[in-house]
Amino acid sequence: MTEAWGIVVATRVVFFGIALAGASLLRPDALNRPSFLSMWARWDALHYLDIARHGYVGHGVDPNQTAFFPLFPLLIRAVSFVGIDAVAAGLVITAAASLVAAAYLYLLASWDRTENAGRLAVLYLFTFPTAVFLIAPYTEAVFLAGAVAAFYYARRSRWTVAALAAAIAVATRVFGIFLLVGLAVEYARQGKTPRHGVLRGALAMAVAIAPLIAYICYLAVVKHDPFDFVHAQARGWHRSFTSPVSAITSTWRVFWEGRLAGLPVSAGPRYVWFGELAAALVGSASTIWALRRREWGYAAYMGTAMAVIIMSGPTLLSVPRMLLSLFPIPILLSHWSEDRPLRAYAILLVVFPIATLGVLIYALGTAWFY
Numbered sequence: 001m002t003e004a005w006g007i008v009v010a011t012r013v014v015f016f017g018i019a020l021a022g023a024s025l026l027r028p029d030a031l032n033r034p035s036f037l038s039m040w041a042r043w044d045a046l047h048y049l050d051i052a053r054h055g056y057v058g059h060g061v062d063p064n065q066t067a068f069f070p071l072f073p074l075l076i077r078a079v080s081f082v083g084i085d086a087v088a089a090g091l092v093i094t095a096a097a098s099l100v101a102a103a104y105l106y107l108l109a110s111w112d113r114t115e116n117a118g119r120l121a122v123l124y125l126f127t128f129p130t131a132v133f134l135i136a137p138y139t140e141a142v143f144l145a146g147a148v149a150a151f152y153y154a155r156r157s158r159w160t161v162a163a164l165a166a167a168i169a170v171a172t173r174v175f176g177i178f179l180l181v182g183l184a185v186e187y188a189r190q191g192k193t194p195r196h197g198v199l200r201g202a203l204a205m206a207v208a209i210a211p212l213i214a215y216i217c218y219l220a221v222v223k224h225d226p227f228d229f230v231h232a233q234a235r236g237w238h239r240s241f242t243s244p245v246s247a248i249t250s251t252w253r254v255f256w257e258g259r260l261a262g263l264p265v266s267a268g269p270r271y272v273w274f275g276e277l278a279a280a281l282v283g284s285a286s287t288i289w290a291l292r293r294r295e296w297g298y299a300a301y302m303g304t305a306m307a308v309i310i311m312s313g314p315t316l317l318s319v320p321r322m323l324l325s326l327f328p329i330p331i332l333l334s335h336w337s338e339d340r341p342l343r344a345y346a347i348l349l350v351v352f353p354i355a356t357l358g359v360l361i362y363a364l365g366t367a368w369f370y
Helices: 002-025 044-054 063-067 071-080 086-109 115-126 140-155 159-172 176-189 194-222 228-237 244-257 267-292 296-310 319-323 328-337 341-364
Strands: none
Touching: 002 086, 002 115, 002 341, 044 063, 044 071, 044 086, 063 228, 071 086, 071 140, 071 159, 086 115, 086 140, 086 328, 115 328, 115 341, 140 159, 140 176, 140 296, 159 176, 159 194, 176 194, 176 296, 194 228, 244 267, 244 296, 267 296, 267 319, 267 328, 296 319, 296 328, 328 341
C-alpha cells in the first residue's frame, strides 16, 4: 500500500516538474508564461470549474454543461468554500482521489497474484499516456477511486460497500453506467442463489444507480428534460449514435487526408486523430484479452464502454482519455509482466514518453490533448 502511494507521489512530482520546466524553457517570455495554477485550468477543466462556481442554470451559464456529472464540481465547491482557489481545490481533490484509486488498484491487481503485480498496475496507470488527467482538475481520478474500489469489494462479495463505491463513480461520470454492467456480470459470475441473490443484487444496484436517478430528476425540474445530459453531448460535442465503421473510417480520413468537415488539418493535430484510432484498437484488444482470461466482469465493463465510445460520433473523440478509466488494462498488463522485467521495461518505455508529451501539451496549452 505504501509503495502504491509512493508511486502516486513520485509520478506527480515528476510531472509537475516537467510542466514547470516546460513553462520556463519553452515559454521563456514571462508575459506569456502560464502560472502554476492556470496551466491546469484548460479544456474540460474549465467546465467543471464553471459548474462549481455557478451551477448548471443561470445567466451566462453554458447550457451544454449538463453533460458533466455533478459530484466533482460539488467537491470543488465544498473544498473551495474554505477560501482555497477553485483550481487548487481541484488539484487537491484529484491528488486525494488518486491515492484512493492507487490503494484499491494495488489490492485488486495483487488479488490471488503477487504484490509485484499490484505495484506494476499502479505504475502503469499513473504513467499511462493520458495520465495528465489524473493530475488536472478532471473527473478521472475521482471516478477511478469509486470504480476500482467497487470492483475490489465486489471480488470480496462485500456488495453493500461495492454499491456505495460504485455510486461515487456513477455520480462522477456517465462511464458509471458501464461500470454497473461489469459489476452485474461479476455478481452473476459469483453464482448467488436465486431468491436471496436476486434481492441482494437488486438492492445493491438501487444504491449504486441512485445518483443517476437523482441527477435525472434534477434535470427534469431545472431543464424540463430528464435526459438533458445526453442531449447536451449531441448539442455541444456532436455525440450521437452512428455506425462504428463510419466513425472509424472518418477518423482515418482525417489522419490520412488531413481534412475534417472540409477544413484542412495540419500535420501535428493529424497525429491526434491517429491516437484516437490506436486507442480504439487498444481498448478493443483489451476487451478481447479480458474475455480470453475469463475476466467476465472486466470484459463486460470495457466491452460496453468501448462499444458506446466507438459509436458515439461522426469521428472518434477523446478515446485515449477515456481509456484511462478502463482500469482493467493496467491490471491485465501487470499480470502479463509481473515476473518478466523486460516486458515491464518495454511497457514503460512506450507509455512514459507519451505521458510526458501529454503533460507538456496540456500544461502549456499549445494544442488540444484529448
